[in-house]
Every structure is written in C-alpha cells, then in structure tokens.
Amino acid sequence: MTDNSKLTFFRGRVGLSAILKALGIGKGDQVAIQAFTCLAVPEGVFAASATPRFVDIEKEGYNMDPSSLAKAITPATRAIVVQHTFGIPANIDQIREIANQNKIHLIEDCCHSFRSTLDGQKVGEFGIASFHSYEWGKPIIVGIGGSVQSKDSELLKSIEADYKNYRVPSLTTQVKIELQYAVHSMTYRPSTFWILKKLFHRLSHLGIAKGSFNPIPQNGKTADDFQLRMPPRLHKRLRRQINAIDKHAEHSRRLVEQYQGRIRSAGILHPEPPELSETVYVRYPIRVAEKETVLRHARKMNIELADWYRTPVHPLTAEQSGEVGYKPGSCPNAEQRAKEIVSLPTHLRVRQRYVDRVIDFLNNFEPSHQLALPTAN
Numbered sequence: 001m002t003d004n005s006k007l008t009f010f011r012g013r014v015g016l017s018a019i020l021k022a023l024g025i026g027k028g029d030q031v032a033i034q035a036f037t038c039l040a041v042p043e044g045v046f047a048a049s050a051t052p053r054f055v056d057i058e059k060e061g062y063n064m065d066p067s068s069l070a071k072a073i074t075p076a077t078r079a080i081v082v083q084h085t086f087g088i089p090a091n092i093d094q095i096r097e098i099a100n101q102n103k104i105h106l107i108e109d110c111c112h113s114f115r116s117t118l119d120g121q122k123v124g125e126f127g128i129a130s131f132h133s134y135e136w137g138k139p140i141i142v143g144i145g146g147s148v149q150s151k152d153s154e155l156l157k158s159i160e161a162d163y164k165n166y167r168v169p170s171l172t173t174q175v176k177i178e179l180q181y182a183v184h185s186m187t188y189r190p191s192t193f194w195i196l197k198k199l200f201h202r203l204s205h206l207g208i209a210k211g212s213f214n215p216i217p218q219n220g221k222t223a224d225d226f227q228l229r230m231p232p233r234l235h236k237r238l239r240r241q242i243n244a245i246d247k248h249a250e251h252s253r254r255l256v257e258q259y260q261g262r263i264r265s266a267g268i269l270h271p272e273p274p275e276l277s278e279t280v281y282v283r284y285p286i287r288v289a290e291k292e293t294v295l296r297h298a299r300k301m302n303i304e305l306a307d308w309y310r311t312p313v314h315p316l317t318a319e320q321s322g323e324v325g326y327k328p329g330s331c332p333n334a335e336q337r338a339k340e341i342v343s344l345p346t347h348l349r350v351r352q353r354y355v356d357r358v359i360d361f362l363n364n365f366e367p368s369h370q371l372a373l374p375t376a377n
C-alpha cells in the first residue's frame with residue numbers, strides 16, 4: 001500500500017478523478033456512487049468526464065445498499081465508489097461480489113475512515129484504490145488536501161505518470177489555506193463550533209475563505225482545483241498527524257463508548273455497524289425524530305451537533321441536485337436519513353465536560369413524536 005503522504009492532491013475529489021482517469025474511465029462511462037454523500041464525489045466523477053449514477057443507502061444505515069447497487073448497474077458502469085460513511089465499514093462482501101460479477105472496478109472513499117476494519121482487514125484495502133481527504137471535519141485535518149492509495153502497481157504507475165501535470169496551488173491560495181488552518185486550530189472546540197460555522201460561511205461567500213464546493217461543472221468545464229497538488233507545506237503536518245492517528249482513534253473509541261452507553265432517549269437511534277467490523281468514528285451519527293428542533297436547541301445551548309448530510313447530495317437542494325443527475329425521490333433511504341441525522345464530535349478537543357453536556361441535552365430532549373424503530377427482520 002502506498003504511504004498516505006505520497007500521492008497527494010489538492011483535495012480528496014481530485015484524487016478520485018485521478019484514479020478514474022488512470023483507470024481509463026471517462027466520457028460515456030458511468031460511476032456508481034451512493035446518495036447521502038457530498039457534492040465532492042460527483043464533482044470528482046464529472047472531472048474525469050464520466051457520469052455519476054446514484055445508488056440508495058441501506059434502509060437503516062448510512063452506506064450503499066447492495067441490492068440497490070445491483071439494480072443501478074448498466075453496461076456503461078465502469079466503477080463503484082463505496083463510501084464508509086462516518087467511518088462505518090460498508091457492506092463490502094456483497095458490493096465486491098457485484099463488482100466482480102460485472103467486472104467493474106471498486107474504489108473506496110475513505111474520507112471518513114482511517115482505522116476502521118472489517119473482518120480484520122483495514123478499510124481502504126478492499127478495492128483497487130482508495131482516497132482520503134484532509135480538510136475540516138475529516139479524521140486528519142491539515143488545512144486542505146487528499147491522497148490516493150493503491151496496491152495495484154499498474155494503476156499507481158499510470159497515476160504517477162499523470163502526476164507531473166498537476167501544479168502547486170498559487171501563493172494566494174496557499175496563504176488563504178494557512179490562515180484558515182491557523183484560525184481553525186487556535187479557535188475550534190465544541191463550544192466555538194456554531195460561531196465558527198457562521199463565520200466560515202460569511203467568509204467563503206465573500207471569497208475570503210476557501211469554501212468546500214465548486215460551482216456545478218457546466219459544459220464539461222471543470223474547476224481549476226482538478227489540476228492541483230496538495231500544497232507542499234502541508235506534507236509535514238500530514239506525516240505528523242498520520243503518526244498520531246492511533247491516539248486519535250483511541251480517543252474516538254473512548255468517546256463513542258460513552259455516547260453508545262449513555263444516550264438512552266427513546267427517540268434516538270444509534271448506528272449499527274456490520275458484524276465483524278471495528279468502527280473508528282470520525283463523528284458519531286444518531287437519528288433523531290425532529291432534527292431541525294434538536295439543532296435549533298443545540299445551537300442555542302452552544303452544543304456541537306453537525307447536520308450533514310442535509311440532503312442526498314449535500315449541500316444541494318432537491319432542485320439543484322438535478323444538475324448533477326440526482327432525481328429527487330429516487331433514493332428514499334438517503335432522503336430519509338438526511339432528515340434524521342445529527343452527529344457528535346469525536347476529535348481530540350472533545351473533553352468530558354462536552355460529553356456530559358451533550359448526553360444530558362439529548363436524554364432530556366422531549367420529542368413530540370418518535371422515530372419508528374426498525375422492525376426486526
């Protein structure tokens with residue numbers, strides 16, 4: 001497996017497009033991706049000139065549903081991007097079987113996962129290649145960036161051959177990213193989450209901060225981002241953080257143990273990772289009956305609760321998602337999940353005081369109606 005700090009790109013989605021291009025996937029080809037994802041993934045597919053095809057998620061989970069995948073495969077399908085949402089390993093066995101049967105490539109989106117395993121094997125080592133992201137909200141944050149990993153030497157050779165065409169970002173962009181990183185690392189903690197979120201949105205609207213999403217590609221023109229490498233300054237940070245990932249994973253496990261054991265409100269559903277998996281959560285997702293009300297109260301009480309994904313192709317609204325090929329109503333589980341999900345942080349700045357507060361908040365929250373509990377199968 002390649003070292004994560006070797007083949008680095010400006011963003012995770014740039015890494016995805018590099019993988020697709022190196023596999024010879026392009027115009028007229030389809031790439032199956034899950035709904036309940038962010039715009040970055042279809043962006044990466046479009047950047048390779050291919051077309052995303054959205055697949056619904058499991059009825060009660062967060063990852064790709066194998067039977068929906070089987071139905072979405074067409075003669076034009078050349079690859080599947082399987083996402084391990086929040087770090088929860090996807091149902092790899094069945095998905096890999098579908099990939100093998102149809103002779104299509106399996107690519108793993110590891111943007112949320114770093115130390116998760118399934119059946120003792122590390123997530124990211126099941127497909128032909130995987131990619132990571134290092135921006136805000138990911139297990140490793142260095143400011144911006146992504147990387148590609150693969151065990152396939154042919155594929156690696158081909159990605160490396162194209163790599164020399166990728167440029168280093170402009171100095172202005174690098175300075176922006178450094179400033180953002182500095183502000184983020186000095187100020188971010190669960191108690192500043194809401195105010196920083198607001199500030200970041202203002203600044204990216206003004207063009208001062210580097211936002212997370214590009215305009216939807218029009219007429220086959222892709223954003224300049226897709227020609228860029230990760231800024232070289234960030235490599236040292238990335239290596240240092242990769243070395244510290246075990247400590248981070250251990251912290252996440254300890255917090256999640258408390259979230260799992262102590263959040264007992266009847267209106268809340270906990271995630272259920274596959275059997276034989278060990279999940280290291282980048283955030284801990286829960287399903288609540290009244291998402292908007294919960295979020296409003298959390299904000300008022302200054303408790304960090306994230307809301308993603310808000311829509312099947314976050315942050316696109318139903319009308320906008322048509323532009324990336326998502327048909328509203330086509331992935332009902334993803335749409336349902338987007339209405340229920342909130343997530344709790346697991347990063348190193350989460351202290352016991354936050355854990356007690358958020359658990360207290362959730363346990364005492366009185367929903368006016370409750371989620372239907374999943375029926376036993």
Ligand SMILES: *Cc1c(COP(=O)(O)O)cnc(C)c1O
Nearest residue numbers: 011012013040109111133145146
């Ligand atoms: C963040 C993220 C990406 C892309 O990351 P960028 O570095 O922003 O391009 C892809 N997939 C998932 C699931 C992500 O969370």
